[in-house]
Amino acid sequence: MxxxxxxxxxxxxxxxxxxxxxxxxxxxxxxxxxxxxxxxxxxxxxxxxxxxxxxxxxxxxxxxxxxxxxxxxxxxxxxxxxxxxxxxxxxxxxxxxxxxxxxxxxxxxxxxxxxxxxxxxxxxxxxxxxxxxxxxxxxxxxxxxxxxxxxxxxxxxxxxxxxxxxxxxxxxxxxxxxxxxxxxxxxxxxxxxxxxxxxxxxxxxxxxxxxxxxxxxxxxxxxxxxxxxxxxxxxxxxxxxxxxxxxxxxxxxxxxxxxxxxxxxxxxxxxxxxxxxxxxxxxxxxxxxxxxxxxxxxxxxxxxxxxxxxxxxxxxxxxxxxxxxxxxxxxxxxxGGPMMGAQMPHLNVPMVKGSSGLLALTGKEIGLPTPAPCIRCSSCVRACPAGLLPLEMAAHIRAADLASAVGLGLKDCIGCGSCSYVCPAHIPLVHFFNYAKGELAALEKAKLRNEATKKLADTRQERMQRIVREREEAAKLRAAKKAAADAAKKAAAEAAKAAAEKTEVAA
Ligand code: SF4
Ligand code: SF4
Missing domain, CATH: 3.40.50.11540 (NADH-ubiquinone oxidoreductase 51kDa subunit)
Structure with a gap:
C-alpha cells in the first residue's frame, strides 16, 4: 500500500x-x-x-x-x-x-x-x-x-x-x-x-x-x-x-x-x-x-x-x-471499463449520460485463455470485495441449484469480475453469476405475473359470486314484495267483501 x-x-x-x-x-x-x-x-x-x-x-x-x-x-x-x-x-x-x-x-x-x-x-x-x-x-x-x-x-x-x-x-x-x-x-x-x-x-x-x-x-x-x-x-x-x-x-x-x-x-x-x-x-x-x-x-x-x-x-x-x-x-x-463495461457490437451507438468510457481493445489486451477445472485455490474468495464464496456459488449454478447460490449471497454479488480476474483456471465466474441473476429476475417476474393473474382470477370469481348473490337477493326481495302486495290485495278484497255484506245486512 x-x-x-x-x-x-x-x-x-x-x-x-x-x-x-x-x-x-x-x-x-x-x-x-x-x-x-x-x-x-x-x-x-x-x-x-x-x-x-x-x-x-x-x-x-x-x-x-x-x-x-x-x-x-x-x-x-x-x-x-x-x-x-x-x-x-x-x-x-x-x-x-x-x-x-x-x-x-x-x-x-x-x-x-x-x-x-x-x-x-x-x-x-x-x-x-x-x-x-x-x-x-x-x-x-x-x-x-x-x-x-x-x-x-x-x-x-x-x-x-x-x-x-x-x-x-x-x-x-x-x-x-x-x-x-x-x-x-x-x-x-x-x-x-x-x-x-x-x-x-x-x-x-x-x-x-x-x-x-x-x-x-x-x-x-x-x-x-x-x-x-x-x-x-x-x-x-x-x-x-x-x-x-x-x-x-x-x-x-x-x-x-x-x-x-x-x-x-x-x-x-x-x-x-x-x-x-x-x-x-x-x-x-x-x-x-x-x-x-x-x-x-x-x-x-x-x-x-x-x-x-x-x-x-x-x-x-x-x-x-x-x-x-x-x-x-x-x-x-x-x-465503460473493461471489468464492468458492456461490449458493443459496433461504433454506431450514441454516448449517453452513463457513458464513462469507450474502449477499442486489441486481441493482445483481452487474451481469452481456455477455462480449466477449479483447483480450489480460494483466490476468488480472497478477491471478492463482497465476502462471498464464488467457487461454491458457481458450482451450485452449474448444478442448476439457484436457491443454494442465493443462500450463499448471489444477490449481494456486484458483478465486479474480481473473482474471474484472479482465477488461475480462467473460469468465467462472473458470467455464471450474471446468468444466474438473469434467471432469478425472470423467475421473480414470472412469479409476480402468476400472482397478478391469480389475483385477477380471484377478483373475477368474487365479482361473479357477488353478482349471483345480488341477483338471488333481488329475486327474493321481488318475491317478498309480490307476496306482500298479493296479501295486501287479498286483504283489501276481503275487507271490501265484508263491507259489502255488512251493507246488505243493514239494508
Ligand atoms: S480462483 Fe478459480 S481455481 Fe481458484 S478456487 Fe476460485 S474458481 Fe477455483
Ligand atoms: S463478481 Fe461477485 S462473486 Fe465475483 S468478486 Fe465480484 S462480487 Fe465477488
Whole structure:
C-alpha cells in the first residue's frame, strides 16, 4: 500500500484485485471538446427508471438545454437538447447496450450556433432551499454519472427524509483504462468542490468526504487546493479494484458496512460521483441541464487515446474519429471499463449520460485463455470485495441449484469480475453469476405475473359470486314484495267483501 494511503484512509478494504490499470494511455492529455457531430442521437431511456416522455415533434427547432423528453415518473429523468438545431427524426436507433437492440431516440441536426436556452439564476445558489436545489437537479436531468444512472434528485430527497449525516464523493475510478474522473478533478476541482457543498446542503449532510485512489496524485493535489477553507475533506484510499464500488468506499472511509441488500442511507451515508458533483454545480449555478459529459476514449487500438467532453447523443464513431481513428482492428469494443463495461457490437451507438468510457481493445489486451477445472485455490474468495464464496456459488449454478447460490449471497454479488480476474483456471465466474441473476429476475417476474393473474382470477370469481348473490337477493326481495302486495290485495278484497255484506245486512 502506498504510504499516503496508510496515512489517510481509515479502514482496510476487503478483497479486491490489482489489474493492469493502463490509465497512462489516456491520463495526461487535457480534456478536449469533441467537434460538433453532423447528427446527435438522444435516447429517451438513459437512466434507471421510466423512460422520458417525448415533448417535441419532427421539424421542431430547439435550443441547447431545451427539454425534449419530460420525466416519465417518480423514478425517471428528463432529457434535453445537447445543442441547438432541428429535430429530424424520432424513432428506433441502436442503443448503447450489448444487444445493440434499438430504442426510442430523438435525432437532432445541429445548426452550428450551439445557442443555450435563457434561464434565471439565483445570485447565491445557497440562498435556495434544499428542496429547491433537489427540484432543479431533477429538472436538469442529472443522474449518477459513475455509471449507476440513478436519478440524483430522487437520491437527494430520500437522503433528506432518511436523515443522512455523511456525504461521500467517489473519486475512486478504479476501473482500468478510465481517467475521465481523474482529468475532471485535475482540471475542474473548484467547480466539483462547490457541487459537493451544494449536494451536502440539499441532502442535509454535515460531513463531506472525497475518496480518491492514491494513483491520482495530481487530482488529489488539485482537490486539496480547491477544498481549502471549506469543510470538504479529501481522503486518499489505496488503488485497487473495485475501490470505486460505493460499499467498498464507504467501508474504507467510515468503517461502516451497508447491510446486505440494503441502501447506504440506512447507515446515514449518501454517495455521489465526482462527475455528478460537477453536473450539479453546472445546473444550480449556471442553469445548465446535463447535456454533455467527459468520456475516456482508450485502448491499444485507438490512435490517440484521451478524454473528450462530448454532447449526449454523439456516436462512438465520432469519438474514435476525434482521437485519430483506429490504429488496428479492435478485438473488442467496450462502453465503460473493461471489468464492468458492456461490449458493443459496433461504433454506431450514441454516448449517453452513463457513458464513462469507450474502449477499442486489441486481441493482445483481452487474451481469452481456455477455462480449466477449479483447483480450489480460494483466490476468488480472497478477491471478492463482497465476502462471498464464488467457487461454491458457481458450482451450485452449474448444478442448476439457484436457491443454494442465493443462500450463499448471489444477490449481494456486484458483478465486479474480481473473482474471474484472479482465477488461475480462467473460469468465467462472473458470467455464471450474471446468468444466474438473469434467471432469478425472470423467475421473480414470472412469479409476480402468476400472482397478478391469480389475483385477477380471484377478483373475477368474487365479482361473479357477488353478482349471483345480488341477483338471488333481488329475486327474493321481488318475491317478498309480490307476496306482500298479493296479501295486501287479498286483504283489501276481503275487507271490501265484508263491507259489502255488512251493507246488505243493514239494508
Ligand atoms: S480462483 Fe478459480 S481455481 Fe481458484 S478456487 Fe476460485 S474458481 Fe477455483
Ligand atoms: S463478481 Fe461477485 S462473486 Fe465475483 S468478486 Fe465480484 S462480487 Fe465477488
Amino acid at each position: 502506498n504510504p499516503l494511503s496508510r496515512l489517510f484512509s481509515s479502514f482496510r478494504p476487503r478483497g479486491g484485485v490489482h489489474p493492469d490499470g493502463r490509465k497512462d494511455l489516456s491520463a495526461e492529455p487535457p480534456i478536449r471538446i469533441l467537434p460538433m457531430p453532423e447528427f446527435l442521437y438522444v435516447p429517451l431511456q438513459q437512466h434507471v427508471g421510466a423512460p422520458a416522455r417525448l415533448s417535441v415533434v419532427v421539424g421542431d427547432q430547439v435550443l441547447k438545454g431545451q427539454l425534449i423528453g419530460a420525466s416519465g415518473g417518480n423514478i425517471s429523468a428528463p432529457v434535453h437538447a445537447p445543442t441547438s438545431g432541428r429535430i429530424t427524426a424520432i424513432g428506433d436507433f441502436p442503443s448503447p447496450h450489448p444487444s445493440g437492440l434499438p430504442s426510442a431516440t430523438i435525432t437532432i441536426e445541429p445548426d452550428g450556433a450551439d445557442r443555450w436556452i435563457e434561464v434565471s439564476l439565483p445570485d447565491d445558489p445557497f440562498s435556495l432551499s434544499p428542496e429547491e436545489i433537489s427540484a432543479r437537479v431533477g429538472a436538469a436531468g442529472i443522474v449518477g454519472l459513475g455509471g449507476a444512472t440513478f436519478p440524483s434528485a430522487v437520491k437527494l430527497n430520500l437522503s433528506r427524509k432518511s436523515g443522512i449525516s455523511t456525504l461521500i464523493i467517489n473519486g475512486g475510478e478504479c476501473e482500468p483504462y478510465l481517467t475521465c474522473d481523474d482529468r475532471l478533478m485535475r482540471e475542474r476541482a473548484d467547480g466539483i468542490v462547490e457541487g459537493i457543498r451544494l449536494i451536502a446542503y440539499a441532502a442535509g449532510a454535515k460531513e463531506m468526504l472525497v475518496g480518491i485512489e492514491d494513483n491520482k496524485p495530481e487530482a488529489i493535489a488539485a482537490m486539496r487546493k480547491a477544498a481549502q477553507g471549506t469543510e470538504v475533506q479529501i481522503k486518499v484510499v489505496p488503488a485497487m479494484y473495485p475501490m470505486g464500488w460505493d460499499k467498498q468506499m464507504i467501508q474504507v472511509l467510515t468503517g461502516k458496512e451497508v447491510p446486505a441488500e440494503g441502501r447506504s442511507a440506512e447507515i446515514g451515508v449518501l454517495v455521489h460521483n465526482v462527475a455528478t458533483a460537477w453536473a450539479v454545480r453546472e445546473a444550480i449555478r449556471f442553469g445548465r441541464p446535463l447535456v454533455s459529459r467527459v468520456v475516456t476514449v482508450s485502448g491499444a487500438a485507438v490512435t490517440a487515446p484521451g478524454n473528450l467532453e462530448v454532447p449526449i447523443g454523439a456516436l462512438a464513431a465520432d469519438l474514435i474519429k476525434a482521437c485519430g481513428g483506429l490504429s488496428s482492428d479492435p478485438a473488442r469494443l467496450v462502453l
